[in-house]
Amino acid sequence: MIPQSWYLILAAALFGIGMFGVLTRRNMIAILLGVELMLNAVNINLVSFWRYSDVLNMSGQVFSVIVFAVTAAEVSVGLALVISAYRRRNTVIANDLDMLKF
Amino acid sequence: MFTTVTFASILPEILILSIGLLVLILEPFWKDEHKRNAGWLTAGGLFIAMIVSLLFGRPAEPTETLGGMIRFDWLGFFLKMLFMFAAAATALLLMDHEKAGKRGEAYLLMLASLIGMNLMASSADLVMLYLSIETASIPLYILSGFLLDDERSTEAGFKYFLYGTLASTIMLYGFSLLFGFSGTTDLYAIAAALTSGKVSALLAFGVVMLVVAGLGFKVSIVPFHFWAPDVYEGAPTPVAGFLSTASKAAGFAVILRLFFVAFPAFSESWTMVFAVLSAVSMTVGNLLALPQTNIKRLLAYSSISHAGYALIGAVAFSQLGAASVVFYLAAYVATNLLAFGLVMAFQRVTGLEDVKDLAGLSRRNPLMGLMMLAAFLSLAGMPPFGGFVAKVFVFAAGIQADYTWLVVVGIVNSIIGVYYYLNVLKFVYLYRLPGEDEENHPIPLTQPYMIALVVLVVGVIVMGTVFTPFFNWSDAGALNLF
Numbered sequence: 001m002i003p004q005s006w007y008l009i010l011a012a013a014l015f016g017i018g019m020f021g022v023l024t025r026r027n028m029i030a031i032l033l034g035v036e037l038m039l040n041a042v043n044i045n046l047v048s049f050w051r052y053s054d055v056l057n058m059s060g061q062v063f064s065v066i067v068f069a070v071t072a073a074e075v076s077v078g079l080a081l082v083i084s085a086y087r088r089r090n091t092v093i094a095n096d097l098d099m100l101k102f
Numbered sequence: 103m104f105t106t107v108t109f110a111s112i113l114p115e116i117l118i119l120s121i122g123l124l125v126l127i128l129e130p131f132w133k134d135e136h137k138r139n140a141g142w143l144t145a146g147g148l149f150i151a152m153i154v155s156l157l158f159g160r161p162a163e164p165t166e167t168l169g170g171m172i173r174f175d176w177l178g179f180f181l182k183m184l185f186m187f188a189a190a191a192t193a194l195l196l197m198d199h200e201k202a203g204k205r206g207e208a209y210l211l212m213l214a215s216l217i218g219m220n221l222m223a224s225s226a227d228l229v230m231l232y233l234s235i236e237t238a239s240i241p242l243y244i245l246s247g248f249l250l251d252d253e254r255s256t257e258a259g260f261k262y263f264l265y266g267t268l269a270s271t272i273m274l275y276g277f278s279l280l281f282g283f284s285g286t287t288d289l290y291a292i293a294a295a296l297t298s299g300k301v302s303a304l305l306a307f308g309v310v311m312l313v314v315a316g317l318g319f320k321v322s323i324v325p326f327h328f329w330a331p332d333v334y335e336g337a338p339t340p341v342a343g344f345l346s347t348a349s350k351a352a353g354f355a356v357i358l359r360l361f362f363v364a365f366p367a368f369s370e371s372w373t374m375v376f377a378v379l380s381a382v383s384m385t386v387g388n389l390l391a392l393p394q395t396n397i398k399r400l401l402a403y404s405s406i407s408h409a410g411y412a413l414i415g416a417v418a419f420s421q422l423g424a425a426s427v428v429f430y431l432a433a434y435v436a437t438n439l440l441a442f443g444l445v446m447a448f449q450r451v452t453g454l455e456d457v458k459d460l461a462g463l464s465r466r467n468p469l470m471g472l473m474m475l476a477a478f479l480s481l482a483g484m485p486p487f488g489g490f491v492a493k494v495f496v497f498a499a500g501i502q503a504d505y506t507w508l509v510v511v512g513i514v515n516s517i518i519g520v521y522y523y524l525n526v527l528k529f530v531y532l533y534r535l536p537g538e539d540e541e542n543h544p545i546p547l548t549q550p551y552m553i554a555l556v557v558l559v560v561g562v563i564v565m566g567t568v569f570t571p572f573f574n575w576s577d578a579g580a581l582n583l584f
Contacts, residue, residue, distance in 0.1 A: 008282075015275055022268055028260070028264075031264060035267050035268060035271055038268075038271045038272075038275070039271055039274070041275065042271070042274050042275050042277075042278045045275070045278040045279065045282065046278045046281065046282075048282075049278070049281055049282035049285075053282075053285050054285065057285070057286075059229065059281070059286065059287045060281060062229060063228070063229050063232075063277075063278075063281065063287060066229055066232070066233055067232070067274065070232070070233065070236045073236070073240055074236065074240060074267055077240050077243055077244060077263065078243075078263050078264075078267065080244075081243065081244075081247050081256070081259045081260045081263050082260065084247055084250050084256045084259070084260075085247075085256045085257060085259075085260045087250075087256075088250075088251075088253045088256050089253065089256075089257075094264070097257045097260060097261070099253055099254050099257055099336075
């Protein structure tokens with residue numbers, strides 16, 4: 001069997017890539033994709049922790065299913081906000097949203 | 103499985119859900135000019151819900167219900183009442199908002215977020231904790247971007263969403279590691295697993311930092327505060343008030359529950375982290391508040407520094423510390439909602455929101471000037487208002503836990519704070535309108551504002567004079583953490 005550390009390294013790498021995407025991309029949709037990658041890293045973590053410990057204790061799986069559901073809600077709200085910003089400003093570049101500054 | 107205790111432990115949430123459904127069902131049938139009645143319905147419903155919960159939903163011994171998801175104790179109960187009070191006041195302030203007040207969704211979203219906050223205060227399981235934090239946050243993202251035809255509001259909504267999801271995802275990664283290391287999602291079982299020494303201190307410190315990033319965003323302490331001024335300025339003002347009070351208080355509820363219950367084994371490392379963050383938040387928040395000209399941005403930076411003060415109680419890691427945080431939150435919620443409510447009432451009539459536009463307010467509406475005095479002196483920490491007593495308790499907890507340096511930083515910062523709070527009052531009381539014809543530019547208060555503001559100002563004064571019962575309740579709540 002593949003050792004668990006591989007999964008954890010994969011998850012950490014995915015989390016890092018997602019974070020890098022969120023911090024460097026300027027397109028709002030791409031930023032959302034970065035957040036999605038980070039959430040998937042969390043799911044890999046949760047499921048691998050479940051698989052490699054007590055398999056009868058379902059809380060890891062339940063947790064990851066709930067993360068799915070919340071992610072779906074979160075991203076749909078996020079896309080709606082992107083669309084409402086796009087309608088007002090005609091842009092999806094995050095840097096162009098600069099009205100609120102001091 | 104479904105016993106009376108189970109029912110009682112989620113009674114406030116059930117009632118809030120019923121109010122939300124009632125708003126949703128009734129609102130489409132009302133004529134346009136009656137739609138603001140949804141605000142009366144929400145505020146009145148919440149008031150009744152609070153009374154019903156106080157009568158039938160009081161906790162006895164701390165118990166875990168719903169399979170260990172919910173912890174039913176005084177801490178959760180007291181905070182729930184606080185959130186419901188804040189939501190009722192916000193509903194009243196929202197009613198006469200020009201664009202959002204006539205839309206039932208606004209009240210519904212606020213109630214949905216309130217359910218999340220209530221569960222945040224009482225969840226005893228990582229799954230429930232994550233779910234409740236998101237339930238509280240997602241409706242607030244929408245509410246911040248609620249004014250679709252206002253560029254600043256849409257921008258604020260998107261910014262809040264972006265920072266919020268990033269912070270909660272980082273925290274969730276921390277939760278997943280916490281689950282992995284301890285093999286359980288129950289906070290009390292996690293505490294036992296961490297105390298047994300299975301987990302190395304370095305790993306635990308990393309996890310704690312991930313969780314601090316997420317919660318630090320919710321309560322807007324300094325390295326995670328960037329969203330606050332932008333969102334407060336862009337969001338509809340009642341929503342900004344709700345964000346800076348109830349949402350922040352809910353974040354502190356989670357900090358208390360999570361760190362006091364689950365991480366006592368590593369208390370040295372996280373209290374040190376919190377001490378540094380607290381000192382930095384107070385200082386940076388106050389210094390950045392000094393040059394602000396927009397009153398909402400000024401209140402945003404002031405709320406960042408107040409998060410720093412409240413954190414001193416958590417740093418103390420004692421029963422007095424926890425009690426002082428809860429008391430601080432209660433006083434702060436009333437005070438800051440009052441300040442935001444006054445700004446909202448002023449802005450509704452004049453459309454202006456700069457500090458200098460407040461000139462002559464004491465002549466344009468003497469009552470508002472007086473309430474402004476109470477709100478800003480309480481924020482500055484002057485007796486006989488709630489803010490003073492709250493600061494005393496927090497500082498006492500800090501001294502008791504040997505964090506004298508932190509308390510000194512706090513006191514120096516309070517003095518800086520007095521400067522810019524009094525600066526606002528200078529415009530209200532000493533300056534006059536350019537034409538000196540304030541009688542011709544009155545600022546009328548509508549009925550919902552009158553009710554909300556008077557209740558809040560009474561709350562601020564009561565908490566600063568007859569504070570013993572409030573502190574006893576906070577203390578009873580804090581006792582449940584140990």
